[in-house]
Amino acid sequence: MSKAIIIGGSRGIGKAISSSLSSLGYEVIATSKKELDTSNLNSVKDFVQKHTETDVLVLNTGGPPAKEFFSVTQEDWLKYHNQLFLGFCMILQKIKINDGGYVFLITSSVIKEPNEKLIISSAYRSAFASVFKILSKTFAEKNISFINIAPGPINTDRTKELIDNVKEYEKTLPMKRLGEPKEIGDFVKAIIENKIKYLSGVVINFDGAASSFVY
Amino acid sequence: MSKAIIIGGSRGIGKAISSSLSSLGYEVIATSKKELDTSNLNSVKDFVQKHTETDVLVLNTGGPPAKEFFSVTQEDWLKYHNQLFLGFCMILQKIKINDGGYVFLITSSVIKEPNEKLIISSAYRSAFASVFKILSKTFAEKNISFINIAPGPINTDRTKELIDNVKEYEKTLPMKRLGEPKEIGDFVKAIIENKIKYLSGVVINFDGAASSFVY
Amino acid sequence: MSKAIIIGGSRGIGKAISSSLSSLGYEVIATSKKELDTSNLNSVKDFVQKHTETDVLVLNTGGPPAKEFFSVTQEDWLKYHNQLFLGFCMILQKIKINDGGYVFLITSSVIKEPNEKLIISSAYRSAFASVFKILSKTFAEKNISFINIAPGPINTDRTKELIDNVKEYEKTLPMKRLGEPKEIGDFVKAIIENKIKYLSGVVINFDGAASSFVY
Amino acid sequence: MSKAIIIGGSRGIGKAISSSLSSLGYEVIATSKKELDTSNLNSVKDFVQKHTETDVLVLNTGGPPAKEFFSVTQEDWLKYHNQLFLGFCMILQKIKINDGGYVFLITSSVIKEPNEKLIISSAYRSAFASVFKILSKTFAEKNISFINIAPGPINTDRTKELIDNVKEYEKTLPMKRLGEPKEIGDFVKAIIENKIKYLSGVVINFDGAASSFVY
Numbered sequence: 001m002s003k004a005i006i007i008g009g010s011r012g013i014g015k016a017i018s019s020s021l022s023s024l025g026y027e028v029i030a031t032s033k034k035e036l037d038t039s040n041l042n043s044v045k046d047f048v049q050k051h052t053e054t055d056v057l058v059l060n061t062g063g064p065p066a067k068e069f070f071s072v073t074q075e076d077w078l079k080y081h082n083q084l085f086l087g088f089c090m091i092l093q094k095i096k097i098n099d100g101g102y103v104f105l106i107t108s109s110v111i112k113e114p115n116e117k118l119i120i121s122s123a124y125r126s127a128f129a130s131v132f133k134i135l136s137k138t139f140a141e142k143n144i145s146f147i148n149i150a151p152g153p154i155n156t157d158r159t160k161e162l163i164d165n166v167k168e169y170e171k172t173l174p175m176k177r178l179g180e181p182k183e184i185g186d187f188v189k190a191i192i193e194n195k196i197k198y199l200s201g202v203v204i205n206f207d208g209a210a211s212s213f214v215y
Numbered sequence: 216m217s218k219a220i221i222i223g224g225s226r227g228i229g230k231a232i233s234s235s236l237s238s239l240g241y242e243v244i245a246t247s248k249k250e251l252d253t254s255n256l257n258s259v260k261d262f263v264q265k266h267t268e269t270d271v272l273v274l275n276t277g278g279p280p281a282k283e284f285f286s287v288t289q290e291d292w293l294k295y296h297n298q299l300f301l302g303f304c305m306i307l308q309k310i311k312i313n314d315g316g317y318v319f320l321i322t323s324s325v326i327k328e329p330n331e332k333l334i335i336s337s338a339y340r341s342a343f344a345s346v347f348k349i350l351s352k353t354f355a356e357k358n359i360s361f362i363n364i365a366p367g368p369i370n371t372d373r374t375k376e377l378i379d380n381v382k383e384y385e386k387t388l389p390m391k392r393l394g395e396p397k398e399i400g401d402f403v404k405a406i407i408e409n410k411i412k413y414l415s416g417v418v419i420n421f422d423g424a425a426s427s428f429v430y
Numbered sequence: 431m432s433k434a435i436i437i438g439g440s441r442g443i444g445k446a447i448s449s450s451l452s453s454l455g456y457e458v459i460a461t462s463k464k465e466l467d468t469s470n471l472n473s474v475k476d477f478v479q480k481h482t483e484t485d486v487l488v489l490n491t492g493g494p495p496a497k498e499f500f501s502v503t504q505e506d507w508l509k510y511h512n513q514l515f516l517g518f519c520m521i522l523q524k525i526k527i528n529d530g531g532y533v534f535l536i537t538s539s540v541i542k543e544p545n546e547k548l549i550i551s552s553a554y555r556s557a558f559a560s561v562f563k564i565l566s567k568t569f570a571e572k573n574i575s576f577i578n579i580a581p582g583p584i585n586t587d588r589t590k591e592l593i594d595n596v597k598e599y600e601k602t603l604p605m606k607r608l609g610e611p612k613e614i615g616d617f618v619k620a621i622i623e624n625k626i627k628y629l630s631g632v633v634i635n636f637d638g639a640a641s642s643f644v645y
Numbered sequence: 646m647s648k649a650i651i652i653g654g655s656r657g658i659g660k661a662i663s664s665s666l667s668s669l670g671y672e673v674i675a676t677s678k679k680e681l682d683t684s685n686l687n688s689v690k691d692f693v694q695k696h697t698e699t700d701v702l703v704l705n706t707g708g709p710p711a712k713e714f715f716s717v718t719q720e721d722w723l724k725y726h727n728q729l730f731l732g733f734c735m736i737l738q739k740i741k742i743n744d745g746g747y748v749f750l751i752t753s754s755v756i757k758e759p760n761e762k763l764i765i766s767s768a769y770r771s772a773f774a775s776v777f778k779i780l781s782k783t784f785a786e787k788n789i790s791f792i793n794i795a796p797g798p799i800n801t802d803r804t805k806e807l808i809d810n811v812k813e814y815e816k817t818l819p820m821k822r823l824g825e826p827k828e829i830g831d832f833v834k835a836i837i838e839n840k841i842k843y844l845s846g847v848v849i850n851f852d853g854a855a856s857s858f859v860y
Contacts, residue, residue, distance in 0.1 A: 041719070068783075069734075069737075069738070069776070069779065069780060069783065070738055072734070072738075074686070074731070074735070077730075077731055077734065078731075081726055081731075085722075085768070085772075086719070086722055086723075086726075089714075089717070089722065090719070092714075093714070093715055093717075110775075111430070111644075111775075112430055112643055112644060113642040113643055113644070114644050114775045114776075114778050114779050115779070116779050116782065116783065119775075119776060119779050122775045122776070122779065123730070123772040123773070123775045123776050124772055126644070126771045126772050126774070126775040127730075127768040127769055127771050127772035128768070129429060129430070129771070130429055130755075130756075130759040130764075130767045130768045130771040131714070131759075131764060131767070131768050133429045133759050134714065134759050134760070134761050134764050134767065135714060136389070136424040137389045137424050137761065138713075138714065138761065140388075140389030140390045140391075140423065140424045141389070141390070141391060143390065145424075146424070152413075154413075173355075174351070174352045174355030174356070174415075174416070175355045175356070175358065175412070175413065175415070176355075176356060179413035180413070183409075183411050183412065183413045183414070186409040186410075186411055187405075187406075187409070187411050187414065189409070190402075190405030190406070190408070190409050190411070191402075191405070193405070194398075194401040194402070194404070194405050195401075196398050196401055196402050196405070197390070197398065197423075198367075198369075198390065198394035198395070198398045198421060198422070198423040199398070199402065199419070199421055200389075200390070200423055200424040201389070201420070201422070201423075201424030201425070201426060202419060202420045202421070202422070203429070203430045204414070204417060204419060205416070205417045206413060206414055206417070207413070207416070207417070208355065208412075208413040208415055208416075209351040209352050209355045209360075209361070209415040209416030210416070211416060211642075212543040212641075212642050212643070213542055213543055213642070213643040214344060214345055214348045214418070214541075214542060214543070214544055214556070215326070215327055215344070215418045215430075215860075256504070283568075284519075284522075284523070284561070284564065284565060284568065285523055287519070287523075289471070289516070289520070292515075292516055292519065293516075296511055296516075300507075300553070300557075301504070301507055301508075301511075304499075304502070304507065305504070307499075308499070308500055308502075325560075326560075327858055327859060328857040328858055328859070329560045329561075329563050329564050329859055330564070331564050331567065331568065334560075334561060334564050337560045337561070337564065338515070338557040338558070338560045338561050339557055341556045341557050341559070341560040341859070342515075342553040342554055342556050342557035343553070344556070345540075345541075345544040345549075345552045345553045345556040346499070346544075346549060346552070346553050348544050349499065349544050349545070349546050349549050349552065350499060352546065353498075353499065353546065426857075427758040427856075427857050427858070428757055428758055428857070428858040429757060429758070429759055429771070430645075541860070542860055559859060559860070560859055563859045566819070566854040567819045567854050570818075570819030570820045570821075570853065570854045571819070571820070571821060573820065575854075576854070582843075584843075603785075604781070604782045604785030604786070604845075604846070605785045605786070605788065605842070605843065605845070606785075606786060609843035610843070613839075613841050613842065613843045613844070616839040616840075616841055617835075617836075617839070617841050617844065619839070620832075620835030620836070620838070620839050620841070621832075621835070623835070624828075624831040624832070624834070624835050625831075626828050626831055626832050626835070627820070627828065627853075628797075628820065628824035628825070628828045628851060628852070628853045629828070629832065629849070629851055630819075630820070630853055630854040631819070631850070631852070631853075631854030631855070631856060632849060632850045632851070632852070633859070633860045634844070634847060634849060635846070635847045636843060636844055636847070637843070637846070637847070638785065638842075638843045638845055638846075639781040639782050639785045639790075639791070639845040639846030640846070641846060644774060644775055644778045644848070645756070645757055645774070645848045645860075
């Protein structure tokens, strides 16, 4: 039986991916923040001792609080540097991805269009997207695909926290609605189920036509 | 029964998409160059009179010959302007995409990393990618998704024409192989089959980790 | 005496560049639409017979009228294909750029963030930006720099035509004002005056921090 | 007399910028690593207590050693997180930029095309580029321009350390040479001297046409 580890797999997009991989017959290890807190490097070290290899790895984590630049403290930077960047690096350094496997990274549209209020997230998710791109080349010979999904506005608790009036906000979106976590879960499942491997080293903006840039 | 029109559907990537959509139960109209030559606007006009609506539209066409800038003639520019740009514009102006449908555009990695020998293709595919991005927003309200797939080196007749020694070339690629048309065919099928709609206005680099840019 | 040819040099940004290069002591040939209409290929052919070489070339042209996709006619596409793309290709095929020279291209922020109402401009300017990138490499050995300047909202007649209430619009901009043509003229002058050559193959978004993408 | 602070101003590109700003009559504070070590947050805190405001700020720092992903230690990540990211954040939080001023950031072409051996630099420079983009908007109302210069291969000690055979390497470059620090120094000077303000929120790839992406 193939194995899938989904970090941040108990809520939102991570949960949707966990469900979709379970439906494919994967042994799914979906961590909640209690089980693995990537902002705590000791928690990461414990985790990678218990889990040493996998076929599918999904790197996903909640975002930092909305804070503008001048109110971000040194403690904030360091905490979220761990949570959004360093914890993921340690996981990729320690957990072996089996040949022919997949690594998915769930980032955010802010990696391309950084957001004033989400400056911590914009910065560290960009940093990790860079590492991830490099590793897509390193792992390519082992037929392991690295796919960075950058969601726009998705119907999660997180979005509801960040947006005051979701109904009004939806009217401003091209599709007049938020994306559904299930669409991303199904997307991940479809890639794996169809053994699509040549999709690697790519950022997939999953944003319902909301972004302005062509590429 | 739902309908899919695949321009350039008789060979290579287009053929793979035709097969995959047939397997989903679509009524597939896959045109060869004889049936629809997008470099000939009269051929396009005939086609859009016969085919006035569809659920899925795949815009795909062969590439121009390899030519460096100073040897491209006015006739070359005009011919491929029709084939790679204007024909597609006319098709999108005339063929109605049914609500909830999909439009896929098959471009090339040269839209992002333009190639000296493929300068005609680089230019006009970029131009149409721009139109396509704009239309992704226009059509979003009708729940129609616009997905631009930009393949890297794929195992098609075209690639064999352009590359002298494919075996040697493959060794230089991160995955040590060309991509298979079927991977793209399966990708398109998977999007449609799973009713993934929020993926729109996006360029998907399908290149086996070959590109250098992060985004 | 060194020579500079500025296409579209009688108004707006082109005029500002003409003035700044005159102040550097260049022999400036600044064409108005009467003297060279790039939408008319015969006009282009006449021009390149009279002007066969230059040290500095500035490719600049007015934009097409605002039109949304479904109202663009075949005649519109063909006219602006000439004006924004093919005329420039012919000029670069025929006018020799002297070693150590410069070619500047004035495009628009729409090449990166395409605009629904400026769809013709978005498409063909993108196409030419692609050609221009390729040529930056071809000409690099001759120490000729290719610099693509992509202005955002600049204080020109064109902007006043496109924007209803400029005063109100300016309030929405990060700098609370339009850019001045002179800033671009001075920029071009500064590059040339300081013999900065290693800046080539680059797109310079000149938009007062208005764009959303990081790169 | 106007003031300019140049971090990492004693060598390479930083030194060239220091010279060019001195020639403009600026009071130049150019720090060496002894005077300000951005990898040491206490050193940064000392510095921002002594230097509380400036007209021009140049954020520049040496790069980390070449190391591939699996040999980067936790200590490495944390040290260069300080040096390339957190130190700069603290400087921008504490040093007041006077109205009408300039902030230049010297990054690297690896922010756009990340490099396997320069993975630390690729990651943290990307992170800070994201912060910098956001701040370009925040500071725009005060007429302060934020300009990110991303050099390609420049003739510095750093490049000589990283490249084995510089002569051979130069033959592979489009311009058949490295860029000169003075070209960047002159570029910065030219922007300031000509009071060009509308160039902000932009990444300027200064790479002699070496990059592959169009944008």
